[in-house]
Structure formats: C-alpha cells, structure tokens
Amino acid sequence: xxxxxxxxxxxxxxxxxxxxxxxxxxxxxxxxxxxxxxxxxxxxxxxxxxxxxxxxxxxxxxxxxxxxxxxxxxxxxxxxxxxxxxxxxxxxxxxxxxxxxxxxxxxxxxxxxxxxxxxxxxxxxxxxxxxxxxxxxxxxx
Amino acid sequence: xxxxxxxxxxxxxxxxxxxxxxxxxxxxxxxxxxxxxxxxxxxxxxxxxxxxxxxxxxxxxxxxxxxxxxxxxxxxxxxxxxxxxxxxxxxxxxxxxxxxxxxxxxxxxxxxxxxxxxxxxxxxxxxxxxxxxxxxxxxxx
DNA sequence: CAACAAATGCAACAAAGTTGCAAAAAGAAC
DNA sequence: GTTCTTTTTGCAACTTTGTTGCATTTGTTG
Numbered sequence: 545x546x547x548x549x550x551x552x553x554x555x556x557x558x559x560x561x562x563x564x565x566x567x568x569x570x571x572x573x574x575x576x577x578x579x580x581x582x583x584x585x586x587x588x589x590x591x592x593x594x595x596x597x598x599x600x601x602x603x604x605x606x607x608x609x610x611x612x613x614x615x616x617x618x619x620x621x622x623x624x625x626x627x628x629x630x631x632x633x634x635x636x637x638x639x640x641x642x643x644x645x646x647x648x649x650x651x652x653x654x655x656x657x658x659x660x661x662x663x664x665x666x667x668x669x670x671x672x673x674x675x676x677x678x679x680x681x682x683x684x685x
Numbered sequence: 686x687x688x689x690x691x692x693x694x695x696x697x698x699x700x701x702x703x704x705x706x707x708x709x710x711x712x713x714x715x716x717x718x719x720x721x722x723x724x725x726x727x728x729x730x731x732x733x734x735x736x737x738x739x740x741x742x743x744x745x746x747x748x749x750x751x752x753x754x755x756x757x758x759x760x761x762x763x764x765x766x767x768x769x770x771x772x773x774x775x776x777x778x779x780x781x782x783x784x785x786x787x788x789x790x791x792x793x794x795x796x797x798x799x800x801x802x803x804x805x806x807x808x809x810x811x812x813x814x815x816x817x818x819x820x821x822x823x824x825x826x
Numbered sequence: 827c828a829a830c831a832a833a834t835g836c837a838a839c840a841a842a843g844t845t846g847c848a849a850a851a852a853g854a855a856c
Numbered sequence: 857g858t859t860c861t862t863t864t865t866g867c868a869a870c871t872t873t874g875t876t877g878c879a880t881t882t883g884t885t886g
Contacts, residue, residue, distance in 0.1 A: 665821035680806035
C-alpha cells in the first residue's frame with residue numbers, strides 16, 4: 545500500500561519509476577521527520593551508489609517532492625512536501641524544528657511562518673523559520 | 686583605528702592576538718554582511734593556511750565573536766555578533782536576509798525574531814528566521 | 827628576555843560532492 | 857512480449873571541503 549503511494553507520487557511528478565527512487569521515497573514516507581543525505585546513504589546506501597542518492601534528491605527537489613531544511617552544521621535535511629507542492633511551486637511555509645538532543649528535524653506543518661515586515665528596499669520571496677530546542681519525544685523521557 | 690578595535694575585541698575575548706585572527710576579524714569589520722568560509726579563504730587565503738581559517742572561525746564562534754547563519758546550499762555564513770554576546774551567551778535574535786540575486790547575507794539587527802508558539806511538548810531554545818529575496822542594493826539597480 | 831602556552835603551517839587523511847561515460851533499466855510503440 | 861528510444865544508474869576519476877597530529881613559530885606573562 546505504501547508501495548502504490550510511492551509509485552503514484554513518482555508518476556504524478558513525471559519521474560520514471562526506478563528501484564532507487566522508490567526506495568528513497570519510501571524512506572521519506574516511513575520516517576516521520578527529515579532526512580539528511582547521510583541518513584539516506586546509511587539506510588539505503590548498500591543498495592545504491594552514492595551518486596544515485598545525490599541525483600535522486602536533486603530530482604525530487606526540482607520536481608517539488610521534497611524541500612530542504614537549512615542547517616548551520618553542514619547537514620542539510622530534506623522532508624516530503626505536502627501535496628500542494630509541485631515543480632516550481634513550493635508551498636513550503638511551515639516552521640521547522642530541530643531537536644538539540646536527538647538531532648531529529650521535523651516539519652511543524654500546523655505552524656505557518658509569520659510574515660516579516662522588512663526594512664524599506666528589501667523584498668521577501670521566502671521565509672524560513674528554524675526553531676531548535678527539545679522535541680516532543682525527548683521531553684517525554 | 687579599525688586596527689585598534691580589532692585588537693581590543695580579541696583581547697576582550699581572551700584570544701591571543703595573532704596576524705591571522707587580526708586579518709580575519711578585520712574582514713568581518715570591513716565587510717558589511719556575512720562571510721562564508723570560502724569567502725574568507727579567498728580574501729585572506731593566500732596569506733594563511735586553510736586550516737588556520739577553520740580554527741580561527743571555530744575560536745571566534747566559541748568565544749561569541751561571530752555567529753553562524755544556516756543555509757540550504759552548503760555555504761554556512763558567519764557574521765559579527767553585537768557587543769552583548771559573549772562566550773556561551775549569544776544574543777543572536779535578529780532576522781537574517783539572503784539575497785537571491787547577489788547572494789549576500791545580512792543581519793537585520795533591527796528586526797527581532799518573533800516568538801513562536803510551539804505545539805505541546807516542544808520547547809524552544811533558539812529561533813532562527815531566514816528571509817530570502819531581493820536586497821536593498823540589488824533592488825535599487 | 828626567558829620560559830611557557832598557544833597558534834600556525836604542513837602533511838596526510840577522510841569525507842562530501844561533481845562529472846563523463848558506458849551499461850542497464852524504464853517507457854513507449856508496435 | 858519484442859524492439860527501439862530515452863532515461864537512469866554505477867563506476868571511476870576527480871575536486872572540494874573538512875579534520876587530525878605534530879614540529880615549528882609566534883604570542884603572552886612575569
């Protein structure tokens with residue numbers, strides 16, 4: 545069932561359905577939270593080449609299947625986009641949370657980023673809000 | 686005059702005053718906006734070893750002289766902290782702006798990040814707001 | 827200006843990311 | 857299903873980025 549969803553998603557974005565893409569997309573669907581390139585390599589790396597992972601993430605990004613979450617420690621993470629996203633048209637306007645304890649990153653889809661009033665002369669095209677702290681599962685331990 | 690400020694800053698943070706540190710700190714003071722490791726290497730790299738740049742930035746970060754600005758393109762940038770920052774005690778609560786045209790990053794010190802109300806179970810320790818768009822100097826051209 | 831502590835440069839590595847190209851797999855047409 | 861075309865993959869080679877240990881140099885302190 546998750547398998548058919550994977551295929552459906554790939555078809556919808558006009559990406560040809562290959563083992564690698566299926567596997568990586570599956571990882572995103574299974575894993576609640578964001579994944580870094582490294583994570584994916586670890587989880588699927590024995591079956592696929594490093595280069596394939598790079599190219600797959602690249603393709604997913606371009607097609608609007610996933611979006612990237614900035615980081616200040618050189619480990620950019622990626623997370624699934626909601627259905628409304630498509631090529632070029634990202635609607636990636638939620639807050640991202642990174643746990644300082646477990647290191648996991650999650651999309652807080654229910655929290656829309658606030659609009660920021662910029663100084664005269666500046667034009668905003670995208671706003672990213674990155675909150676770090678202690679996540680739900682870490683604080684309940 | 687900028688030279689004495691550089692020395693003063695280093696002294697205040699109990700870093701020994703060396704040519705490399707002076708040069709790099711000078712770059713930050715001169716250059717309005719944030720600098721990536723690469724930028725610094727380009728601007729000062731012929732005089733100093735790559736490793737020195739890494740270690741200097743590391744030291745500046747730890748002492749609270751600079752703070753890092755997350756990115757989603759693997760080019761973390763650094764910018765000078767305000768005076769109030771010190772070891773451990775960062776007061777780095779302003780909005781960061783990245784220009785999609787010229788690529789420069791600036792601290793919008795006058796814009797304090799909004800407080801974000803998180804879902805139950807989450808605790809915020811830091812909030813980072815990253816706005817991208819067109820900056821002042823690019824839009825006036 | 828000694829004596830000590832700290833920072834630097836170098837070399838050697840490890841890890842991350844990129845590119846070109848031949849082989850393999852997917853998609854389309856019959 | 858077979859064939860043809862297009863796309864993707866894996867591999868190799870390479871570039872860039874980041875790390876570590878150690879001897880040498882440079883700063884700091886009295």
